Amino acid sequence: MSDYMIRDVRDDDAAELLRIYSYYVLNTAVSFEYEAPTVREFCERIRKITAKYPYLVCEKDGGIVGYVYAGEYSSREAYSWTVATSIYVKKELRRQGIGTMLYAELEKRLRDMGIVNLLAGAAYCENEDEYLTHDSYDFHAASGFHQVARLETVGKKFGRWYDLVWMQKKISEG
Structure with a gap:
């Protein structure tokens, strides 16, 4: 996959990252947001995350094809060694x-921290539907995450209830 380059996010990436994310917001239950944020709001999210954690983009032929970031799991000090991750890839370039690649680089940087x-x-939903497949769950499981919790019927989108599965991966001994 030598045609791909992973780099740190830049301020001018926000509009393209938002285009990738907006698909998931508007057409799927992958994100529990109902409306896509504005570019300004998305820029603020990037600034807040990059103040402390890595936020990476993947490019191919000069265009952004996906991104990943880590964020604070909890503001309490005892959780300082645990982060929540998010990843989005252009819908037509999944799999x-x-x-x-994005997770490999993110994990390396987080271990260094x-x-x-x-x-x-x-x-998550037991039976896949037109708004949600098991792709995210399966991707994380294949990436070494394992399920540690399942919150039932906590998100309602498109008039349907969805569960939220929390998955965990230990990347170092600490």
Whole structure:
């Protein structure tokens, strides 16, 4: 996958990242947001995250094809070694190894920061529907995450209830 380059996010990436994210907000239950944020709001989210944690983009031929970031799981000090992760890949480029590359670089950087645990929340339903598949859950499981909690019927989108599965991956001994 030598055509791909992973780099740190830049301020001018916000509009393209928002285009990728907006698909998931408007067409799927992957995100529990109902409306896509504005570019300004998205820029603020990036600034808040990058003040402390890595936020990475993957490019191919100069265009952004996906992104991943880690954020604070909780503001309480005892959780300082645990982060929550999020990853989004252009819908038409899923299942091509982009997410795996992004997570590999994110994990390396987080280990260098002394992070021990990664948490990922995945929307879930027993029976896949037109708004939600098991792709996120399956991707995280294949990436070494395991399910540690399931919150039932906590998100309602498109008139349907969805669960939230929390998955965890330990990346260092701490």
